[in-house]
Amino acid sequence: MAKCAVTGKGTLSGRRIVRKGLRKSKGGIGLHITSATKRTFKANLQRIRVRDENGTVKRVWVSAKAIRSGQVTKA
Numbered sequence: 001m002a003k004c005a006v007t008g009k010g011t012l013s014g015r016r017i018v019r020k021g022l023r024k025s026k027g028g029i030g031l032h033i034t035s036a037t038k039r040t041f042k043a044n045l046q047r048i049r050v051r052d053e054n055g056t057v058k059r060v061w062v063s064a065k066a067i068r069s070g071q072v073t074k075a
Helices: 064-068
Strands: 012-020 032-041 045-051 057-063
Touching (some): 045 064
Antiparallel strands (some): 012 032, 045 057
16 A cells, blocks of 8 residues: 655554443443454545655655645645
C-alpha cells in the first residue's frame, strides 16, 4: 500500500472488538470481549500533483491532513 510522501502515514493494523453483556453502571457484571477480528486502518491518501523546491511537478501520494494544513503546494 502507498505511504504519504510528506508525513509518512500508511496502513496500520488493529482489531474490531465485539463486546457482550451489561455494563456495571447499569447493574450488570461488566462487558466481556467475545471476538476480536483483525482489520486494517487505512490513511486517507490522495494522489495529487505537487510542485517541489526545484519547481518540478511530480505526482505523489499525500495524506488529506498534509493537504489541508498546507504542507504541500499543489501544481
